Amino acid sequence: MSSSQQSIEVRIEGYRDVWVYCEHEDGKLTRPTTEVIAGARKVADKVGMDVVGVLIGYNLGDLVKEPIYYGADKVIYCDDPRLKDYQVLPYTTVLSDMVMRLKPWALLFVTSEIGKDLGPRVAYRTNTGLAADVIDLIVEDFVMNLPTGRYVYKDCIAQVRPDFATRIAKIFTPKHRPQISSVRPGNFTPLPRDETRKGEIVRWEPRFEEDDFQVEVIETRKVPKSEVKLEEAKVVISLGLGILRDASGRPRDPREAFRLAKELADLIREKFGVETEIGASRALIYAGLKELEGLITKERQVGQTGKTIAPEVYIALGISGALQHRVGMQRSKRIVAVNVDPNAPIFQIAHYGYVGDLYEFLPKAIELLRSM
Amino acid sequence: MSSEARQDMLVFLLTKAVPARTTRVVTVGGVLRREEMDLVINPLDFKALQAADYAKRYNGGKLVAISMGPDFKVKPLLSELYSHPIEGVDEAVVLSDRRMAGADTWATAYTLSLGIKKVLDVNKAAVDEVLELVESGAPPEKVLERARELYHSNLLPNLIYTEKPGLPQGVVQRYARGKAGAEEVREALERVRKELDRFLIVAGLKTSDGETGSTGPQTAEALSGVLGKKIPDITHVTDFEVDVESGNLIAERKLGSYVQKLRAPLPCAITIMPEHRPGVVPVVRRKRAALFSYRGKVREVRVWNADDLGADPSKIGLAGSPTIVGPGIDIGGPPVQKFVGRTKVFTQRVEAFEFNGQRYGPFERFAKADDLPEELVRELEAKGLLKTFDLRDLLEEVLGGVVVAAKH
Numbered sequence: 143m144s145s146s147q148q149s150i151e152v153r154i155e156g157y158r159d160v161w162v163y164c165e166h167e168d169g170k171l172t173r174p175t176t177e178v179i180a181g182a183r184k185v186a187d188k189v190g191m192d193v194v195g196v197l198i199g200y201n202l203g204d205l206v207k208e209p210i211y212y213g214a215d216k217v218i219y220c221d222d223p224r225l226k227d228y229q230v231l232p233y234t235t236v237l238s239d240m241v242m243r244l245k246p247w248a249l250l251f252v253t254s255e256i257g258k259d260l261g262p263r264v265a266y267r268t269n270t271g272l273a274a275d276v277i278d279l280i281v282e283d284f285v286m287n288l289p290t291g292r293y294v295y296k297d298c299i300a301q302v303r304p305d306f307a308t309r310i311a312k313i314f315t316p317k318h319r320p321q322i323s324s325v326r327p328g329n330f331t332p333l334p335r336d337e338t339r340k341g342e343i344v345r346w347e348p349r350f351e352e353d354d355f356q357v358e359v360i361e362t363r364k365v366p367k368s369e370v371k372l373e374e375a376k377v378v379i380s381l382g383l384g385i386l387r388d389a390s391g392r393p394r395d396p397r398e399a400f401r402l403a404k405e406l407a408d409l410i411r412e413k414f415g416v417e418t419e420i421g422a423s424r425a426l427i428y429a430g431l432k433e434l435e436g437l438i439t440k441e442r443q444v445g446q447t448g449k450t451i452a453p454e455v456y457i458a459l460g461i462s463g464a465l466q467h468r469v470g471m472q473r474s475k476r477i478v479a480v481n482v483d484p485n486a487p488i489f490q491i492a493h494y495g496y497v498g499d500l501y502e503f504l505p506k507a508i509e510l511l512r513s514m
Numbered sequence: 515m516s517s518e519a520r521q522d523m524l525v526f527l528l529t530k531a532v533p534a535r536t537t538r539v540v541t542v543g544g545v546l547r548r549e550e551m552d553l554v555i556n557p558l559d560f561k562a563l564q565a566a567d568y569a570k571r572y573n574g575g576k577l578v579a580i581s582m583g584p585d586f587k588v589k590p591l592l593s594e595l596y597s598h599p600i601e602g603v604d605e606a607v608v609l610s611d612r613r614m615a616g617a618d619t620w621a622t623a624y625t626l627s628l629g630i631k632k633v634l635d636v637n638k639a640a641v642d643e644v645l646e647l648v649e650s651g652a653p654p655e656k657v658l659e660r661a662r663e664l665y666h667s668n669l670l671p672n673l674i675y676t677e678k679p680g681l682p683q684g685v686v687q688r689y690a691r692g693k694a695g696a697e698e699v700r701e702a703l704e705r706v707r708k709e710l711d712r713f714l715i716v717a718g719l720k721t722s723d724g725e726t727g728s729t730g731p732q733t734a735e736a737l738s739g740v741l742g743k744k745i746p747d748i749t750h751v752t753d754f755e756v757d758v759e760s761g762n763l764i765a766e767r768k769l770g771s772y773v774q775k776l777r778a779p780l781p782c783a784i785t786i787m788p789e790h791r792p793g794v795v796p797v798v799r800r801k802r803a804a805l806f807s808y809r810g811k812v813r814e815v816r817v818w819n820a821d822d823l824g825a826d827p828s829k830i831g832l833a834g835s836p837t838i839v840g841p842g843i844d845i846g847g848p849p850v851q852k853f854v855g856r857t858k859v860f861t862q863r864v865e866a867f868e869f870n871g872q873r874y875g876p877f878e879r880f881a882k883a884d885d886l887p888e889e890l891v892r893e894l895e896a897k898g899l900l901k902t903f904d905l906r907d908l909l910e911e912v913l914g915g916v917v918v919a920a921k922h
Contacts, residue, residue, distance in 0.1 A: 167770050228769060229776075230731065231746050255769050259749040262728035266620060266735040271836030274619075274726035284840065300840065304725075312840035353744035357782075360764070361775040377913075414913055440789075446725065455912050476912050494908050495853040503905070510906050511913075 176332035271315035273301035304469035380421035384460015389499035445470035463488025523575035558718035568792035574806030585610035616832030623732035640669035712780035
């Protein structure tokens, strides 16, 4: 049918460049922002466009050069005392105004509290689509077979995101521009910071609208940094529901698994001088075990509804490896799976397998490591 | 109680029916076929329900759940919300229409905003109707009769008309007995009408199927367009309170490594973090809230289609969705795998060599030998060049690599 069908090429003209909404905290770009700049670079180079860093805030100072140092070609910034604190209405107005007047081809946010607030509002106001939580960006044509013909939308961004229905889904915004995504941290490696890089820096004058300042910031306070630094760890040892029983099916105190995992983590940290952290599967966290209170908290969760991480080594202990978990750790460089069930899905993506009892694996590994 | 104090407040709960299981998900061309799956209320929406319920019990008013999806699937689920978790919702509306199917967050937000507007319109119309009766000089008994009907439809608060024991009579009831003047009735109705414009929208942080978390902020944006007035949203709310005196929302929200405390006028939309714990409502507040509440629950879930909402067909469902879900792709094949106690690996580096006319290698230490011809494996084993991969090898290879990586 399709062979006789006519191919119709569609190009959306008049839009240029890949914008990155640059988040900053304490006078610095956040790390995920530098990652998204790298992601934007990959896409922009494919289609011969520029990467533009967009900064909004007050007293930005030298910060406006930072996106260039991290790989952007150009910066547009809006510096105004009324933009000192992030607030959804004035920020939406400023960014939407920029988008509607300058017509970017793509606009990328970080998946963060700001990205998940500002992104959707700007997408709605500028009448375009938003793909949230994407883990990769690929330039490709989008093909739509309709009774009237085979429509080929040239050079779209396939916004790749984890999707339970289809494993990994590609979201397209074929007819609307800009193509807006929020990009999950941990999926692109920031480009090395290079102070010799040069680029154009443009100041943008805000045009606020009535009612933009109806919300008032009463207080902003820093939250003590989490002790758990899952995203920064080079080695992550993760625990799943498998820790509740040993290979013979006998119930075990999950605190023992935590203690052993922690001992192994401490040993790795000490021996190899690398940051090592304990992670957990959603199933274990939501089991809400009394014994693990305060030990296994939400901030340790790896997976679709938790954190996406890509450490050098990921050791999955008693984790069966449901898709929702895998999307959070599959980019780890070396995956070690320990599970009594040889058919556990985790073994499909593991580089190293240990079919057996984690209550045997842990003491043995600790002992061996001590002797090494 | 100051004259500016809050009266009743409409609280909207945005909720969604999601697939009960992550297996057996039915999609056609990337569009979820909700009508063919077992559905449940999105788990995080219960956190939102708790929060919305708390706001209502604290301030009075009523709690209206709004959802979009195939009505025969969603209606029974919304019915369950009436008894959840403390007082539950008072009313529920499902926006259901074939033309709404396949909506992304943009089209969903547009549709939900029309649903909210319609609820507001229905409530305002009820107040206006009584107001007009009073203004047209209708006999007080007639005003009383109509108010009673509207009260039973849950459209007038106890302040205007009530049959609740323990509450003072409504202003219309007093009017009918000659104990209140038309002016007092008019004032009360006008206040109620004004309060209808100061509503709160509560949504869960995200849904378990779409996972985007975009619908809350986008509904606020869509509603801003529909009502012609900017409605703020506050996402990632960990704590909130409605300040009775000012009628403002005071909320704390997560923002990177900071917490922002905000004061927002109503109407406003919030999305609730899973860790939010509603506080305890003091008895005095509860008593006061009862005065400003409605009769109770309308158990029949209302169903509105696109025409009921006056929706622009080009803005709903698949047609109104800027994003399209493309064909799914696999996550990628398995890597080179080594199993402890099973995989044969080289014990040392072996330079390239020939065997039976074939060229092999070079092989690094720990290189996998499983894929080599059996005959060759036997010969290498005899030479002591192969061994079974053990735990020590695993640790050495895995963690040795870390040290190298850490140095770069």
